[in-house]
Amino acid sequence: MHKTSFGGVASTFLLCFIFWILLTWSAEPQELATGAVISLAVALFSSRFFIHDKPGWFFRPAKLLNGIFFWLCIFPVELVKANVDVAKRCFTGCKNVNPGIVKVPVDLKSMYGQAALANAITLTPGTITMEITEEEGQTYYYIHWIDARLPGGEEAGEEIKGRLERGLRRVWE
Amino acid sequence: MKDLIIFSVCLGFVALLNIYRMIKGPTAADRMVAADCTDILISLAMMLFSLYSGRGIYLDIAIITAMLGIINTMLVGRYLDKGRWLYHADTEDSD
Amino acid sequence: MLILRIAIDLLIAIGLIFALAGTLGVMRMPDTFCRMQASTCVTTLGVIGVGLGALLYTIFIMGSAATAVKVLVICGLVLVTNPVGAHAIAKGAYQAGIRPDKEMETEDYRRDFDE
Numbered sequence: 352m353h354k355t356s357f358g359g360v361a362s363t364f365l366l367c368f369i370f371w372i373l374l375t376w377s378a379e380p381q382e383l384a385t386g387a388v389i390s391l392a393v394a395l396f397s398s399r400f401f402i403h404d405k406p407g408w409f410f411r412p413a414k415l416l417n418g419i420f421f422w423l424c425i426f427p428v429e430l431v432k433a434n435v436d437v438a439k440r441c442f443t444g445c446k447n448v449n450p451g452i453v454k455v456p457v458d459l460k461s462m463y464g465q466a467a468l469a470n471a472i473t474l475t476p477g478t479i480t481m482e483i484t485e486e487e488g489q490t491y492y493y494i495h496w497i498d499a500r501l502p503g504g505e506e507a508g509e510e511i512k513g514r515l516e517r518g519l520r521r522v523w524e
Numbered sequence: 525m526k527d528l529i530i531f532s533v534c535l536g537f538v539a540l541l542n543i544y545r546m547i548k549g550p551t552a553a554d555r556m557v558a559a560d561c562t563d564i565l566i567s568l569a570m571m572l573f574s575l576y577s578g579r580g581i582y583l584d585i586a587i588i589t590a591m592l593g594i595i596n597t598m599l600v601g602r603y604l605d606k607g608r609w610l611y612h613a614d615t616e617d618s619d
Numbered sequence: 620m621l622i623l624r625i626a627i628d629l630l631i632a633i634g635l636i637f638a639l640a641g642t643l644g645v646m647r648m649p650d651t652f653c654r655m656q657a658s659t660c661v662t663t664l665g666v667i668g669v670g671l672g673a674l675l676y677t678i679f680i681m682g683s684a685a686t687a688v689k690v691l692v693i694c695g696l697v698l699v700t701n702p703v704g705a706h707a708i709a710k711g712a713y714q715a716g717i718r719p720d721k722e723m724e725t726e727d728y729r730r731d732f733d734e
Contacts, residue, residue: 373692374587376685434664438637441644441657448653450719473702476659479652479709495709495719497656525624528676531631535669538635541642545654553651553712557658560704561645564662564697565638568669571693572631575676575686583689590693594700601707604715 355395359402363394403462414522421518429514430475437476437497451499452481455508457490459516464523465490471515478511525576532572539565556600563593623679627672634668641665651717655709662701670694 367390375382440447459465469480472494481493494511501507508516542565545558567589574582637660644657670690677687 370692373688376688430663434637434660437644437656437660438640441640441647441660445644445647445649445653448648448650450650450653452719469706470702473705474659474663474698476663477656479655479659479705481706481709481713495652495656497653525676525680527624527628527631531628531635531669534635535638538638538642542645545645551651551712551715551717553708553715553717554654556708557651557654558645561642561658561661564666565642567693567697568634568638568666571673571690572669575673575681578681580686580689583686583693587689587693587696590697594697594704597704598707601704601709601711604711605707606714 355399356402358406359398360394362402362406363398364390367393417518417521421522425514425518426471433475433477440497449498449500450495452493452495453499453501453503453507453511455492455494455503455511456505457492457508457512457516459490459520459523461523464519467523468512468516468519471519472512475515528572528576532569532576535565535569535572539569552600552604556597560593560597563589563596567593623675627675630668630672630675632668634665634670634672637661637663637668638665650719651712652709652719655705655712659701659705662697666694666697 368386371386371390372383375386457465457468459468465483469483469492472478472480472492477497479495481495484491484493496507496511499507501510539562542558542562546555546562549555549558567586570582570586570589574580574586641657641659641661644660645654648654648657670693673690674687674694677683677690
């Protein structure tokens with residue numbers, strides 16, 4: 352288990368407090384004080400579960416702009432394409448599916464980058480990340496694919512996550 | 525605007541269609557997937573109804589519904605996985 | 620103002636169409652994992668379409684910031700937390716002994732689970 356660090360507590364507290372302000376949406380001092388106390392308690396308890404690296408590493412202007420560009424420009428295009436594909440399969444009888452589990456190599460090194468790529472793959476309909484393993488320094492994803500045309504490897508990876516990985520590599524590398 | 529209540533009723537009807545899979549589904553995972561869909565659709569319908577009627581309380585209930593739905597899904601998934609952590613490469617040695 | 624109302628209706632209708640597609644997939648797909656894929660359709664474009672329509676309505680017709688923020692919180696919460704739930708339940712279903720219908724899974728995955 353990871354140790355509780357000051358940076359982890361501070362960043363978790365900031366996240367919880369912003370979420371509290373968004374939920375209550377009032378600027379009275381009593382509500383702000385209650386929110387600060389509860390956020391501090393939650394941060395002290397739970398920061399060691401999800402701050403494993405240096406907090407605040409993401410907040411540099413270049414990385415932040417690349418991240419915003421990825422989540423607002425690259426990712427929605429892939430999302431809409433995959434959605435239309437799956438919706439077409441659903442409306443035309445659900446018979447033309449070819450499911451299978453493929454194994455795909457991934458080049459991202461950072462743990463946050465791997466998690467973000469896995470979540471992006473799962474969020475596009477048609478592919479679900481099932482597990483992340485590591486063999487001999489190379490990271491592999493097991494992906495359930497609704498239209499498994501290829502048996503796996505580099506080509507299937509390019510088909511599934513080529514643009515997503517190239518967009519995320521500019522953020523976490 | 526009358527359109528919002530019409531769309532809200534349509535979303536509720538689509539959510540009712542998921543009950544079929546929830547009753548029939550052969551395994552627990554099927555039932556949980558259908559329950560998750562029902563939950564999110566009911567939350568969206570509640571959001572549109574809140575905008576139609578102008579009462580803020582339904583919006584808060586929609587937030588709570590969405591939160592509880594995701595917690596249910598993770599709970600059942602972890603139960604089916606025999607209580608292991610989702611990404612257990614780091615935490616396995618200390619357990 | 621008429622254009623705005625037509626845009627709101629169009630966005631919500633797009634969300635409703637994708638929700639209907641996902642529901643039909645959940646009802647009729649032949650396999651547990653395929654049903655999961657179809658349910659992702661509901662939780663991405665269905666939520667985004669209805670949420671964008673509701674956001675336009677709250678900003679331009681209702682004109683209240685608190686309601687708009689709450690709508691944003693609902694949609695963001697569902698979109699951020701949904702892949703974690705999908706991942707958990709897919710792995711749990713595989714662990715509980717459910718396999719894809721067609722035998723196209725790689726042997727490595729079975730080996731990693733058996734060890």
